[in-house]
Amino acid sequence: MTRRLSPPPLPQGRPWTDWLGLTARVLVGATLAFSGAAKASAPAQEFAAAIEAYALLPQALVPPLATLLPWAEVLAGFALVFGWLTRWSAAAGLALFSAFITALLSTFSRGFELADCGCFGFGLHLAPGQTIFLDAALAGCCLWLLLRPRTPLSLDSWITEGS
Amino acid sequence: MPDTGVINCYNSGMLPASRKGRTLLSGAAIAAVSALCVLAASKTVKSASSEPPPYRQTGDPGASILIVEFSDFECPACSAAHGTVKSMLAAYGKDVRLQFKHFPLERMHHSARAAAAAAECAGRQGAFWQYHDRLFERQGEWVPRGNGAPPKSWFLKYAADLSLDAKTFEACIQDPAVDAAVVLDMAEAKSRNVSATPTFFVAGRRFVGSRQLSTLGSMWIERKRKDR
Numbered sequence: 090m091t092r093r094l095s096p097p098p099l100p101q102g103r104p105w106t107d108w109l110g111l112t113a114r115v116l117v118g119a120t121l122a123f124s125g126a127a128k129a130s131a132p133a134q135e136f137a138a139a140i141e142a143y144a145l146l147p148q149a150l151v152p153p154l155a156t157l158l159p160w161a162e163v164l165a166g167f168a169l170v171f172g173w174l175t176r177w178s179a180a181a182g183l184a185l186f187s188a189f190i191t192a193l194l195s196t197f198s199r200g201f202e203l204a205d206c207g208c209f210g211f212g213l214h215l216a217p218g219q220t221i222f223l224d225a226a227l228a229g230c231c232l233w234l235l236l237r238p239r240t241p242l243s244l245d246s247w248i249t250e251g252s
Numbered sequence: 253m254p255d256t257g258v259i260n261c262y263n264s265g266m267l268p269a270s271r272k273g274r275t276l277l278s279g280a281a282i283a284a285v286s287a288l289c290v291l292a293a294s295k296t297v298k299s300a301s302s303e304p305p306p307y308r309q310t311g312d313p314g315a316s317i318l319i320v321e322f323s324d325f326e327c328p329a330c331s332a333a334h335g336t337v338k339s340m341l342a343a344y345g346k347d348v349r350l351q352f353k354h355f356p357l358e359r360m361h362h363s364a365r366a367a368a369a370a371a372e373c374a375g376r377q378g379a380f381w382q383y384h385d386r387l388f389e390r391q392g393e394w395v396p397r398g399n400g401a402p403p404k405s406w407f408l409k410y411a412a413d414l415s416l417d418a419k420t421f422e423a424c425i426q427d428p429a430v431d432a433a434v435v436l437d438m439a440e441a442k443s444r445n446v447s448a449t450p451t452f453f454v455a456g457r458r459f460v461g462s463r464q465l466s467t468l469g470s471m472w473i474e475r476k477r478k479d480r
Contacts, residue, residue, distance in 0.1 A: 131447060138329075141461060141463045163289065164283065248274045
């Protein structure tokens with residue numbers, strides 16, 4: 090049986106908040122996808138060394154986390170870029186950024202400052218202070234998407250409306 | 253409008269009609285895009301290693317376990333690992349051999365390449381390891397911070413402290429052939445997908461940082477010793 094579906098309509102007459110949501114989605118998604126891909130494509134031992142520098146986790150947890158976390162970032166990133174399960178993806182993004190901010194703040198409270206946060210692998214170096222601002226801004230975007238997940242040009246709208 | 257393949261596919265019911273089907277198809281596409289993206293960003297890793305000059309090697313030449321260290325004299329983590337490497341060489345004695353390779357991270361450490369060249373020049377006068385120790389132990393002194401003295405004056409001072417020939421040393425640190433030796437190591441590091449320092453290859457297995465070297469690296473060495 091074939092079902093005739095009309096092509097997607099051009100996005101018109103949407104409120105500005107929808108376009109803000111789209112911008113937030115792409116911004117957070119692209120950052121997560123880029124940072125995750127940078128780490129996932131590098132040897133896992135390098136990101137493991139970055140996690141070890143925070144001295145927060147038991148040694149046994151570091152290798153699996155160093156392998157899995159970058160993939161979680163890439164998947165959540167592309168899910169946001171394409172607008173797939175936007176609310177859940179934004180929740181995942183918010184959880185990731187909150188964890189990163191907590192880890193960075195914990196280094197300040199314990200009196201040591203990392204030379205590099207390790208957030209983008211070893212290809213792009215950001216000081217922990219800069220990273221906290223970036224992560225907080227992106228966490229804010231995730232919060233916005235969590236509250237207003239309906240955005241234009243998303244897979245979600247195709248899934249829900251079939252068009 | 254001409255009938256394109258895309259429209260045909262869209263209209264012919266090849267895409268799932270149910271909401272669940274569309275969700276799963278979208279998820280699979282996202283997973284595939286993610287995997288392709290990571291694959292595209294991955295580099296081909298070569299395991300080939302060139303032999304460094306004899307003055308950058310230490311330990312028994314007949315040792316069964318080779319440690320190749322990629323290091324940067326300006327990197328604080330490399331300085332921290334310096335003690336770990338020394339104690340491991342002492343602990344494993346005849347079983348291990350260390351090869352030192354330069355990998356100055358120039359984007360972060362602006363004097364690291366010059367420090368590597370200075371260590372090379374000390375090596376050519378038979379004092380590589382003494383100079384290497386000095387650079388790591390006095391990192392706080394020669395690494396430029398604000399208005400401090402330029403690193404070169406410290407490099408010359410350390411050479412003088414080790415009784416190296418001053419004229420030969422000064423001529424050497426400006427010799428392009430010395431910098432070429434450093435560049436050769438940097439190229440090898442890149443071909444082995446090294447981007448962090450210190451990175452150690454212990455009997456072929458990668459360990460990054462002193463913590464991995466002292467814990468997982470030691471376990472790996474013990475296993476290799478038992479396997480013999």
